[in-house]
Amino acid sequence: MPAQKHMAVVGGGIAGLSAALALGRTGNDLQVFEKASEISEIGAGIGLGPNAMRVLQEWGVRQTLLELGCVPQQLIARDAGNGCVISQLPMGQSFIDSYGAPYVTLHRADLQQVLLSAVKQQTSASLLTRHTLAAVKLSEHWMDLKFQDSIENHQAQVLIGADGLHSAVRSAVFGHHAPVASGHWAYRALLPMREVPQDVRQIHIGIWMGRRLHVVHYPVRGGDALNLVVLLESHDSATQPGWDVSRSTEQITADLKLAMHKSCTELQDLINAAQGWRAWCLFDREPLQRASQMAQGRVALLGDAAHPMLPYLAQGAGMAIEDAACLAMHWQNKSLTVEQRLLNYAQSRWQRVSRVQQRARRNGNIFHAHGWFKIARDAAMKIGGARLMDLPWLYGHQLNLTAIESDF
Ligand SMILES: Cc1cc2nc3c(=O)[nH]c(=O)nc-3n(C[C@H](O)[C@H](O)[C@H](O)COP(=O)(O)OP(=O)(O)OC[C@H]3O[C@@H](n4cnc5c(N)ncnc54)[C@H](O)[C@@H]3O)c2cc1C
Structure with missing residues (x-):
């Protein structure tokens, strides 16, 4: 007799843990299957907008996240070539006043651990590591889940795919x-704050825009470390996502040297201060076009499994957290069938995440502009300032239960 659970969540990343927390804390019986041997994250940072922080606040983890992370006081956009400030956006208290929650920067491992602890404390969800979903067999009432290297089958009535970019559920x-x-490509490094050049040590998000590249940095771990990311356009596309795919340490160093050679000294000093660089090839998908790309029958997708995006709006995890909260809200509507609740979830989400996917791509073009486009961008940012950089449609978004007409 296969092990049966009402609900199976595949993937124990930010989306999977968020789904387990959101659904589990309202009393749902569920099981999370994760392919890794432990639920953990690599050493890099993550920024969470107030839209995601409001959800995390609802889940009771705001204070812990604030203690582990940082609240940047402003975003400063500069020209990577000459180091001049192009525009600034006040964040800190200004975001709390406008959006009811701060923008928080964190180490990913801290976010992951906070979510994992909350799942353990607030829910009865069971977490099974070393379970790589290999196949799904759909039948009328139960779905059979087959896992690699396992003779044991599991069954679930509802399947939530939170298994990332190459989702097996999808x-x-x-x-x-x-x-x-x-x-x-994203080249990422984390460096102790004491090794960071003095002028970059303030608690702010820095973004330096250059020709076909940009650099982002922000503090994490209460300001003890700086997360540094160099984003480059390259002719070399890996076919698989993952750390250091087709990039040796020597190549990473050579890539950075070549890319940054026209940058200002201040930025070069910052890049040179960091060690242990790792490279990650960036993937996304075409922006969603309909709800049926997020839910079909008794199966729903969340996070990167549904809508991977370029990191140029810093919202992939934010959207996964919103997805989870929205799914749990619709799930509460027990007067509807399972299929209708999942459909309503997808109807509520697809247009928003599609817009975020599109804007992330567009930001890449804006950040990496050169020639006349760069001149126009800089002029607009100087005149528009904070008004152009603030994104009320993104940060102020309220999740609601309104289901839009079906587009099936
Ligand atoms: C450079 C960079 C910077 C970013 N910065 C930000 C940021 O500042 N803010 C932000 O909000 N977002 C950011 N993102 C995006 C964010 O990291 C992702 O959107 C988010 O981590 C996606 O989470 P996920 O749980 O959907 O997917 P994943 O993190 O990929 O998790 C999927 C999980 O499923 C597991 N899994 C996969 N296949 C299977 C299987 N067959 N069976 C069982 N388990 C499986 C994996 O092991 C993994 O644990 C950034 C991304 C990049 C690349």
Whole structure:
């Protein structure tokens, strides 16, 4: 007799843990399957907008996140070539006043651990590591889940795919379509704040825009470390996501040296202060076009499994957290069938995440502008200032239960 649970969540990343927390804390019986041997994250930072922080606040983890992270006081956009400030956006208290929650920057491992602890404390969800979903067999009432290297089958009535970019749930139920390799690479490093050049040590988010590249940095771990990311356009697209795919340490150093050679000394000093660089090839998918790309029958997708995006709006995890909260809200509506509740979730979400995917791509073009486009961008940012950089539609978004007419 296969092990049966009402609800199965595949993937124990930010989306999977958020789904387990949101659904589990309202009393749902669920099981999380994660392919890794432990639920953990690599050493890099993550920024959470007030839209995600409001949800995390609702889940009771705001204070812990604030203690582990940082609240940047402003975002400063500069020209990577000459170091001049192009525009600034006040964040800190100004975001709390406008959006009811701060923008918080964190180490990913801290976010992951906070979510994991909350799942353990607030829910009865069981977490099974070393479980790589290999196949899904749909039948009328139960779905059979088959895992690699396991003779034991599991069954679930509802399946939540939170298994990231190359989602096995997505391939099995929604059809296999390869994600888009953008040709953009993220080079990431984390350095102790004491090793950071003095002028970058303030608690702010820095973004330096150059020709076909940009650099982002922000403090994490209460200001003890700086997360530094160099984003480059390259002709070399990896076909698989992952750390250091087709990039040796020597190549990473050479790539950074070549890319940054026209940058101002201040930025070069910052890049040179960091060690242990790792490279990550960036993928996304075409922006969602309909609700049926997020839910079909008794299966729903969340996070990168549903809508991977370029990190140029810093919202992939934010959207996963919103997805989870929205799914749990619709799930509460017990007067509807399972299928209708999942459909309502998808109806509530697809247009928003589609817009975020589109804006993330557009930001890449804006950040990496050169020639006349750069001149126009800088002029607009100087005149528009904070008004142009603030995003009320994104940060002020309120999740609601209103289901839009079905587009099936
Ligand atoms: C450079 C960079 C910077 C970013 N910065 C930000 C930021 O500042 N703010 C922000 O909000 N977002 C940011 N993002 C995006 C964010 O990291 C992702 O959107 C988010 O981590 C997606 O979470 P996820 O849980 O959906 O997917 P993943 O993190 O990929 O998790 C999927 C999980 O599923 C597991 N899994 C996969 N396949 C299977 C299987 N077959 N069976 C069982 N388990 C499986 C994996 O092991 C993994 O644990 C950034 C991304 C990048 C690349």
